[in-house]
Amino acid sequence: MPASNRYGYEDLPGLMSLMSGDEKHDHAAASTLDVLWVLYDRVLRLSPKTLGSASRDRFYLSKGHGPMAYYAVLAAKGFLGVDELAGYGGFGSVLGWHPDRNLLPGAEISSGSLGHGLPLAVGTALGLRASGLTGARVFVLIGDGELDEGSNHEAIAFAGRRGLDQLNAVVVDNASATHGWPGGIEKRFSIEGWSATRADGRNHAALEEALTAPHPGRPHVVVAAIRKASP
Amino acid sequence: MTAGQIDAPPVENMRERFVRVTTDLLDQDPRLAVVLADITAEAFEPARRRHPDRVVNLGIREQLLVSVAGGLALAGLRPVAHTFASFLIERAFEQIKLDVVHQGVGAVLVSAGASYDDAAYGRTHQAPGDVALLGTLPGWTVHVPGHPDEAARLLRDAAAADGLVYLRLSLDSNAAALAVEGNAFTVLRSGARGTVIAVGPLADEVLMATQGMDVTVLYAATIRPFDGPTLRATLGTAAVVLIEPYLAGTSVPAVAEALTDIPHRVLGLGVGREELRRYGTRAEHRAAHGLDAASLRARIGGFLAASCPPGGTHGRARSHAA
Numbered sequence: 001m002p003a004s005n006r007y008g009y010e011d012l013p014g015l016m017s018l019m020s021g022d023e024k025h026d027h028a029a030a031s032t033l034d035v036l037w038v039l040y041d042r043v044l045r046l047s048p049k050t051l052g053s054a055s056r057d058r059f060y061l062s063k064g065h066g067p068m069a070y071y072a073v074l075a076a077k078g079f080l081g082v083d084e085l086a087g088y089g090g091f092g093s094v095l096g097w098h099p100d101r102n103l104l105p106g107a108e109i110s111s112g113s114l115g116h117g118l119p120l121a122v123g124t125a126l127g128l129r130a131s132g133l134t135g136a137r138v139f140v141l142i143g144d145g146e147l148d149e150g151s152n153h154e155a156i157a158f159a160g161r162r163g164l165d166q167l168n169a170v171v172v173d174n175a176s177a178t179h180g181w182p183g184g185i186e187k188r189f190s191i192e193g194w195s196a197t198r199a200d201g202r203n204h205a206a207l208e209e210a211l212t213a214p215h216p217g218r219p220h221v222v223v224a225a226i227r228k229a230s231p
Numbered sequence: 232m233t234a235g236q237i238d239a240p241p242v243e244n245m246r247e248r249f250v251r252v253t254t255d256l257l258d259q260d261p262r263l264a265v266v267l268a269d270i271t272a273e274a275f276e277p278a279r280r281r282h283p284d285r286v287v288n289l290g291i292r293e294q295l296l297v298s299v300a301g302g303l304a305l306a307g308l309r310p311v312a313h314t315f316a317s318f319l320i321e322r323a324f325e326q327i328k329l330d331v332v333h334q335g336v337g338a339v340l341v342s343a344g345a346s347y348d349d350a351a352y353g354r355t356h357q358a359p360g361d362v363a364l365l366g367t368l369p370g371w372t373v374h375v376p377g378h379p380d381e382a383a384r385l386l387r388d389a390a391a392a393d394g395l396v397y398l399r400l401s402l403d404s405n406a407a408a409l410a411v412e413g414n415a416f417t418v419l420r421s422g423a424r425g426t427v428i429a430v431g432p433l434a435d436e437v438l439m440a441t442q443g444m445d446v447t448v449l450y451a452a453t454i455r456p457f458d459g460p461t462l463r464a465t466l467g468t469a470a471v472v473l474i475e476p477y478l479a480g481t482s483v484p485a486v487a488e489a490l491t492d493i494p495h496r497v498l499g500l501g502v503g504r505e506e507l508r509r510y511g512t513r514a515e516h517r518a519a520h521g522l523d524a525a526s527l528r529a530r531i532g533g534f535l536a537a538s539c540p541p542g543g544t545h546g547r548a549r550s551h552a553a
Contacts, residue, residue, distance in 0.1 A: 054307060102335045109305070110333050113325065119295050120330055123266075123302020123310075130264060130284035130308060151326075154292040 007076035009037050009204075015072035019088035019095070031174045031201070031226045032141060033069040038207040039139060039170075040077050048078045051105060055133050058124060060109045060140040062117020063172065064098040070107075071095050079106030115149025118142055118169060122155045125167040125219075139168045139211075144185060144223075145176040153188070159219045160192030167219040168211070169194075172201060174226040189221040201226040245400035246271065246343045248379040249386060253311060254278040256390050257285060262309045263390055268296045270314040270343070297323040300338045301330035309339070309390060316342035316358035316399065324364060332368050337393045341386070345401035346477050346502045347516040350509070359502035361399065362454065363481045370395045372414065373455035375431030375476065380408035381452050403432035403476065403513060414453040416461040422446040425470035425535050426462065428486075430454055433476050433522060440527035446535070454482055459489030469495035472531050474522070478502055498534045500527070 007015070012033060040046075045057045061070050068088070074080040080095075087093035094103040098112025111117055121140040128136045142152065159167050171185050181188065186196035195215035199206040201224030210222040243251070250271060257263055257278050264285040267275060272288040279286035285308075289295050293314060300310035312319065319342045320327065331338045346359040365371045372394060376382035382400055389396040411417055416428065419438065422445040429437035430451045441448055447465050451458065454475070462471070471486050480499035487497065502520050509519065517523050521530060 058305075100333075110329070110335075113329055116298060116326070116330055119298030119326070120302040120305065120334075122295065123299035123304075124306045125302070126284070126287060126299060127264065127303040127306025127308045130303075131306065133306075151294040151298065154289075154295040155298070158289050158292060158295060 009041070011076060012037065012069070012072045015075050015082065015085060016068045018082070018085035019068050019071065030066075030069065031143075032063065032066070032172050033072075034202050034204060035141060035170055035172055035207060035224050036069055036073045038204050038211065039141075040073050042204075042208045043211045044139065045137075048106070051079070054131070055136050057136055058108050058121075058138045060111070060117045060121050060124075060138065061099060061107070062109075062111055062121075062140050063114070063143040063146050064111030064117075065143075067095075067097070067099050070099065074104075074106045080104065114143075114146040115151040118152050118159075119155040121167055121169075122159050122164065125159070125164045126162075128166055129164075134166065137166050137168055139170065141170045141172065143176065144171055144173040144181065145178070147171065147181065147185065147188070148177055148179075156189055156194070157192045160189065160194045163193065163217050164219045165215060165217050169219070169221040170211070171221060171223045172226060173223050174201075185223045186221065189219075194218055195220040196223070197221075198223040198225060200224075243379055244402055245376060245379045245382040245404065246402075247274070248383050249313070249341055249343075249398075249400060250274040250278075252383045252386050253390075256387065257282050260309070260390065261285075262307070264303050264308045264310050266296055266299050266303070266310055266312045268293050268314045268318065270318075293318040293323045294326050297326035297338075297340075298330045300340075301326070301334050301336055304331070304336035304338055305334060309337070309393070311339045311341060311390065313341040313343070315344035315356060316361045317344060317356055320361040320364055320397075321358055327365075328368055332370060332395065337395055339386075339389045339396045339398065341398045341400060343400050345399060345403065347513060348402040350511050350513055350516045353510060354506055354508070359478045362397075362475070362477050365397055366455065366481065371397055371455055372453065373397045373399065374453050375399045375401075376452050377405040377431040377434050377450070378408040379404060381411060384411075385452065399431070399477075401432050401476065403517075405432055405435045409434060409450050409452070411450070411452045414456055414458065416449040416451050416458040418447065418461070418465055419450050420446070420448040421465065422448075423467040425468050425472065426466060427472045427531060428462070428474065430473075430475045430482075433474050436517070436522065436524045436527060437474055439524035440531060442528075444531070444535070446531075454485075457482060457485035457489065459485070462486070462489050463493075466490075466493070469493050470535055471495060471497045472534055473497065473499045473501075474527065475499070475501040476522070478504065479520075496534075498530070500530060 099107040199210035300312040303310040479501035483499040
């Protein structure tokens with residue numbers, strides 16, 4: 001494999017194979033892989049060197065389940081040593097089945113329990129604005145099943161009405177919500193005042209375009225559609 | 232206006248003082264941010280007009296209230312989140328555990344309503360379990376001020392610090408503020424037959440209840456961390472009565488921990504676990520839970536009288552929680 005600053009998208013499966021995970025988490029990890037890569041490779045103004053900068057972009061992984069793809073991207077981008085990957089889930093490892101920001105500096109939040117990342121991101125977007133850091137953005141990744149948690153809807157309604165334009169959400173939609181979202185996930189956001197769009201969750205150019213679309217005066221959501229793997 | 236004038240004593244309850252002091256602090260400290268969920272929002276309106284980005288009313292959204300406090304802290308601000316204790320601590324408990332404590336950030340949580348401040352509202356607005364719940368989490372400093380002046384001082388200290396602080400405000404108050412140094416207990420009286428620890432606004436009732444008794448009376452406006460050293464340093468007969476204005480027995484484990492190597496007896500008094508299913512007034516609820524001076528006097532007296540002579544067969548440490 002190449003040196004840590006030279007990893008590309010094609011190296012991610014290899015990095016993921018260095019980790020051992022439980023089977024149920026594998027599919028979830030894969031659904032987020034392309035979104036994570038596009039964010040870290042093309043969208044986020046963030047590098048291991050700027051991790052301590054107040055004006056950096058933030059990425060909050062709310063859907064903390066299946067973090068292998070996340071860890072692989074962090075390793076590929078130099079936030080994490082590749083030699084850490086093999087310890088995944090171990091007692092002495094910084095890489096748990098759900099990330100802990102106090103163990104892993106590249107992780108901006110600790111997550112795992114669903115429905116916490118978006119509300120936290122609302123607070124951070126408010127804090128950045130209050131600090132005059134209006135150029136910094138917050139991106140938060142959630143799942144369509146995770147949207148079941150009511151805490152998200154407190155955040156969606158408030159952020160929209162408040163016009164938090166530094167806030168960006170990506171909903172990875174692999175149709176896993178038990179009762180579904182008739183009429184589309186976008187509608188839950190747009191009715192509250194968000195800018196909302198849908199993109200193919202595997203198409204890097206489409207994701208980049210959707211994630212960087214201007215949305216003055218409003219928070220923005222991208223629903224990244226993932227086709228269910230065939231049984 | 233000087234800080235001294237702001238803290239001057241017009242008759243205000245703790246919540247009103249909280250609004251006034253916080254409004255003042257917002258002018259001085261650009262790091263401070265206040266998050267509300269409609270409760271007390273009207274009183275904060277002048278502050279919000281001056282600092283629209285740092286006084287945020289989220290509407291009736293208490294999960295978001297605590298998460299936003301965590302998110303603000305992640306962005307480097309010092310959040311103060313406020314609503315009734317029942318919604319702040321009980322409804323949003325997982326947010327406290329995960330979005331504040333587990334993230335490793337600090338916050339100031341300021342509650343109103345206490346155990347039965349607005350007794351006529353009923354059970355939904357009563358939160359006697361708040362301090363016990365926070366006690367399951369690491370790192371919290373828990374203040375239970377007994378007077379608006381104490382609340383003001385504790386609030387200023389909390390706003391200037393970085394850690395996890397819970398400030399439990401009540402409509403109940405002692406007649407005068409008591410001298411409090413840091414998080415230490417204050418010795419109100421010294422005696423030989425036992426120690427009575429009065430927490431926050433119950434101090435006046437306890438002083439009345441123990442009139443003429445040969446006991447040490449300690450006052451706690453801060454119950455976490457628990458001032459074990461002062462308890463030990465002032466201990467005569469190792470019989471301790473702990474009187475807390477929230478769930479009875481909440482801090483009995485802290486007494487036990489402070490006295491691990493000393494055979495002792497302890498009685499934890501406070502708000503009962505059972506629902507009263509009564510409305511009425513604070514005074515009626517205080518009496519119903521046996522926390523009025525007359526009931527306290529009987530319960531403290533009975534507990535101390537039950538002390539066995541040294542070396543007696545029943546002299547081993549026993550634990551009671553009432």
